[in-house]
Amino acid sequence: MSDLVADLLAGKHSALARVITKIENRSPGYREIISDLHQHTGTADVIGVTGSPGAGKSTLVDKVAATYREQGQTVGVIAIDPSSPFSGGAVLGDRIRMASNAGDMDMFFRSMSARGSLGGLSTATTDAVTALDAFGKDKIIVETVGAGQNEVDIVRTADTVAVLVPPGSGDDVQMLKAGILEIGDVFVVNKADLDGADRTVQQLREMLQGRSGRPDSGHHGATELAGDHGDASDDSDEEDDESETWNPPIVETVANRGEGVDDFLDALANHGEYLDRTGRREGQARERFAAEIRTLLREDANELLVDELDRRGGIEHYVDAVIERHTDPYTVVDEVLAPLRECLDERRD
Numbered sequence: 001m002s003d004l005v006a007d008l009l010a011g012k013h014s015a016l017a018r019v020i021t022k023i024e025n026r027s028p029g030y031r032e033i034i035s036d037l038h039q040h041t042g043t044a045d046v047i048g049v050t051g052s053p054g055a056g057k058s059t060l061v062d063k064v065a066a067t068y069r070e071q072g073q074t075v076g077v078i079a080i081d082p083s084s085p086f087s088g089g090a091v092l093g094d095r096i097r098m099a100s101n102a103g104d105m106d107m108f109f110r111s112m113s114a115r116g117s118l119g120g121l122s123t124a125t126t127d128a129v130t131a132l133d134a135f136g137k138d139k140i141i142v143e144t145v146g147a148g149q150n151e152v153d154i155v156r157t158a159d160t161v162a163v164l165v166p167p168g169s170g171d172d173v174q175m176l177k178a179g180i181l182e183i184g185d186v187f188v189v190n191k192a193d194l195d196g197a198d199r200t201v202q203q204l205r206e207m208l209q210g211r212s213g214r215p216d217s218g219h220h221g222a223t224e225l226a227g228d229h230g231d232a233s234d235d236s237d238e239e240d241d242e243s244e245t246w247n248p249p250i251v252e253t254v255a256n257r258g259e260g261v262d263d264f265l266d267a268l269a270n271h272g273e274y275l276d277r278t279g280r281r282e283g284q285a286r287e288r289f290a291a292e293i294r295t296l297l298r299e300d301a302n303e304l305l306v307d308e309l310d311r312r313g314g315i316e317h318y319v320d321a322v323i324e325r326h327t328d329p330y331t332v333v334d335e336v337l338a339p340l341r342e343c344l345d346e347r348r349d
Contacts, residue, residue, distance in 0.1 A: 002029075005036045008135055013105060016135050020110055023127045034127050037134035043284075044076075044133040045272055046282045048158030050144040050183075055164035056190040060255035060264070061143050065107055068139050074106040076124060076132035079143045081111050108132065123295055126157055152182065154250055156291045159284060162186045162264070165204065167196035181207060184248055186267045192252035192260065204250050244278050246271065308336055 004157045007015035021036075022030045047064075058079065065075045112125060125142065132140045143152055154161055163184035187208075189200050200266050253260030275281035309315050320331045 002033065002036070005033055008037070008131065009040060016108060016122035016131060017110075019131045020128050022110075023131065024112055024124050026124070030127070030181065034130055037130055039050045040134040041130055042133070044129075044137050044140045045160075046133075046140045046142065046158045047169050047268060048142050048144065048154035048161040050154050050161065051164030051219045055166045056255050057143050057164050060164065060188065060190055060253060060261070061141055063258050064141075065141065066263065067265060069104060070105055073138040074136065076108045076135070076140045077110070077143065078128050078132070078140070079109070079111045080125060080145050081113060083108065094155060108137065110133075123292075124301065126292055129157055130208060145337050156288055158283065159275060160185045160268055162188055162268070164190050165190050167194045167202060169340045185246065185271050186264070187248055187250045188260075188264060189250065189252050191258075193254045197252065199316070201250055201252065208248060208250075213272075244274070245267065246274050304340075305336060312336070 004015055004018060008019055018337050019033055021027075022033065049061055051057055061077060061079070065077055068075050110128065112128065113122070125347055129140055129142065142154065142157055161183050163181075163186070165187065167189060187204050189197055189204070192199070249270070251260060251264045255261070275284065309318070312318075318327070321327045322329060322332065
């Protein structure tokens with residue numbers, strides 16, 4: 001175990017910051033660090049906050065983190081910002097956020113770049129959550145870019161996903177139909193003091209009712225989303241844990257005034273209890289690690305193939321041949337992959 005890992009496990013925030021910097025920059029040795037930290041994870045509650053831009057995600061996360069700290073719990077926040085097309089860094093990384101928690105050593109905040117990831121999250125985000133978990137943070141909040149339907153990657157990282165929707169003409173709710181609706185465990189109509197909030201709540205309720213009785217393809221696998229906005233405790237005594245379903249609650253908040261934050265935290269706690277009671281938390285962990293392994297395999301295999309292309313003269317060499325009709329893309333791929341296939345065939349024999 002490196003001194004850096006030992007310092008992180010000893011609770012030194014400076015070590016945590018250095019580890020996350022290594023993770024984000026993909027510096028030499030970061031993989032060994034994550035491997036060392038993995039055995040010390042599994043105790044944090046990971047909450048994902050997503051939704052359309054302008055929904056007030058940062059303000060709500062700020063209030064939620066402050067409330068958790070008042071309860072004596074330690075908090076880590078990862079805010080995923082759009083990435084610069086030039087440097088790859090977070091475009092909004094220097095903005096002032098989490099203002100009410102500034103100077104609190106038990107509140108760790110980090111702004112990270114999405115690095116072009118379609119779902120708004122990158123592999124570095126998952127690794128950063130691992131570092132915060134190993135450090136001993138009680139609550140880890142991942143706030144995503146808020147790019148709409150592409151936010152479904154959050155389910156691979158979070159135990160509970162909260163989707164924020166601002167009051168509006170209905171366009172924001174319509175956006176949820178494909179993708180985000182299925183991944184929400186808790187729905188929040190923020191800025192509920194504005195006109196249109198009641199209508200937005202009603203629209204959400206109707207959309208959830210539309211999914212009643214249908215398999216949930218989102219966060220909980222083969223469960224059902226019921227239309228009522230109550231919590232899981234409403235299930236009848238006759239239902240056993242295996243058949244119990246989660247009914248996503250709809251919470252109204254005015255984050256900038258702290259209104260509704262306690263109700264939101266209650267909904268998050270109820271969902272956590274539901275996961276533990278039904279055993280679905282373990283199922284989520286299995287799905288999360290399976291997705292992470294697949295992602296890492298794709299990334300590492302891609303790097304190996306890029307090296308092989310370079311060894312063969314670079315991709316431009318093959319592009320020239322395709323342009324001149326001396327070969328075609330499928331034949332090129334078969335040729336580049338041939339050594340890998342041969343190696344795997346030999347191992348099978």
